[in-house]
Amino acid sequence: GQNIDQPTEMTATEGAIVQINCTYQTSGFNGLFWYQQHAGEAPTFLSYNVLDGLEEKGRFSSFLSRSKGYSYLLLKELQMKDSASYLCAVEGNAGKSTFGDGTTLTVKP
Amino acid sequence: ETGVTQTPRHLVMGMTNKKSLKCEQHLGHNAMYWYKQSAKKPLELMFVYNFKEQTENNSVPSRFSPECPNSSHLFLHLHTLQPEDSALYLCASSQVVGGWTGELFFGEGSRLTVL
Numbered sequence: 493g494q495n496i497d498q499p500t501e502m503t504a505t506e507g508a509i510v511q512i513n514c515t516y517q518t519s520g521f522n523g524l525f526w527y528q529q530h531a532g533e534a535p536t537f538l539s540y541n542v543l544d545g546l547e548e549k550g551r552f553s554s555f556l557s558r559s560k561g562y563s564y565l566l567l568k569e570l571q572m573k574d575s576a577s578y579l580c581a582v583e584g585n586a587g588k589s590t591f592g593d594g595t596t597l598t599v600k601p
Numbered sequence: 602e603t604g605v606t607q608t609p610r611h612l613v614m615g616m617t618n619k620k621s622l623k624c625e626q627h628l629g630h631n632a633m634y635w636y637k638q639s640a641k642k643p644l645e646l647m648f649v650y651n652f653k654e655q656t657e658n659n660s661v662p663s664r665f666s667p668e669c670p671n672s673s674h675l676f677l678h679l680h681t682l683q684p685e686d687s688a689l690y691l692c693a694s695s696q697v698v699g700g701w702t703g704e705l706f707f708g709e710g711s712r713l714t715v716l
Contacts, residue, residue: 496643522701534605534691534707535644579644587702588657591644 494518496592498580503598504570512565512578512595520585526554526565527579529594535579539565567597575599604628607692607708614682615716622677622711624692632697633675634705635667638689650675651697682715689713 495517504510516524523542527535541547541556541563553566567574580592605626614620626633635647649657650669664686666678675692689712693705 525704527705534709535705536707537704540704581644581705583702586657587697587700588646588649589702589705590646593641593643 494582494584494590496580496582496590498578498592498595500593501596501598503600504567506570506572506599506601508570509566509568510570510597512567512580512597514563514565514580514592516561516563516580516582516592518582518584518590521558522583522585522587524554524556524563525581525583525589526552526563527581529577529579531576538578570599572599572601604706605692605694605708607690607711609711610709611712611714613714613716614679616682616684618682619678619680621679622690622692622713624675624677624708626673626675626692626694626706628694628696628706630694630696630706631672632695632702633669633672634693634695635675635677636691636693636707638691638710640688644691648677679713682713684715687713687715 498514526538529535539554546555551568556563577594577596579594581589583589608623632651637645647661648667668676689710691710692708695703
């Protein structure tokens with residue numbers, strides 16, 4: 493079956509660095525996605541990893557280890573607007589994406 | 602026009618009503634999706650349409666009926682829903698290449714309340 497785990501909630505301070513972890517067990521693997529969803533809004537794409545290693549995009553980076561079934565999203569220089577839910581999603585067999593429950597990040601001044 | 606638009610944004614209906622949700626994508630993608638997002642639950646895939654053909658029906662009750670008249674439009678027809686069907690219904694699109702779904706582009710969602 494499909495199983496994706498990520499922490500339910502995290503809190504961090506403005507200007508700090510936070511790492512949101514995601515572990516997965518899925519049928520097949522075509523890539524791992526991170527999405528950001530602000531309250532009351534649509535999820536928006538942040539990053540995609542299909543090979544092992546780190547992908548950097550501005551203040552956000554995402555890491556993947558396929559052998560460990562593990563990914564993390566790293567947010568640097570946190571801003572208040574980064575308070576949102578962060579969704580880990582894995583595309584498995586037949587192009588079907590499975591989402592984790594999401595991690596609600598609260599950034600405090 | 603934004604990438605993926607959904608209407609209505611909010612919908613309240615009784616259990617005996619018939620209503621429809623509409624989604625339109627302006628990105629030229631070849632696949633469209635319906636997802637259900639309930640409080641404290643992960644996004645649940647409901648239906649997938651690839652090149653207008655339904656390729657996935659994720660064990661969704663028949664009171665939800667999708668329709669995809671062309672690659673840009675997707676509907677979700679609702680009939681005799683239950684209160685537990687109250688949720689945010691998200692439409693998404695992507696460009697499927699070689700079986701790879703890729704990045705999903707989501708609409709703002711339709712917030713459905715069933716009384």
